[in-house]
Amino acid sequence: MESFFSRLKVELIYPKNYRTIEEARSGIFAYIEIFYNRKRRDSANDGMNPVAFEEQAAMAA
Template identity: 50%
Template structure:
């Protein structure tokens, strides 16, 4: 598995936000970083890695597929 996207995101987070801030507490850092991520991460942008779907739509589809697979596995196990 390729970690490049996660590493690139973490690098951007650190360079563009964390290193430019001073946080009084860990709790403050968590809230401000989460807020920055929410503003930075475009959940509507289409991604070629997701068959042209926005991340939230792709994740919902994957969750539905996992639920269906788990249900079929459970039914097969009972039978």
């Protein structure tokens, strides 16, 4: 969890200037659901994004 929150702060929170709580919520949601969970490459997955890793695992099964 600490690693996740660190990445969230560095990649999203610090570079942005949110004017409202709703803008922040929307930005955080998009970061987690669109970028972090689907597109961001992960060293634990041999540098693949989660979607590609799951597709490869499904084909191997």
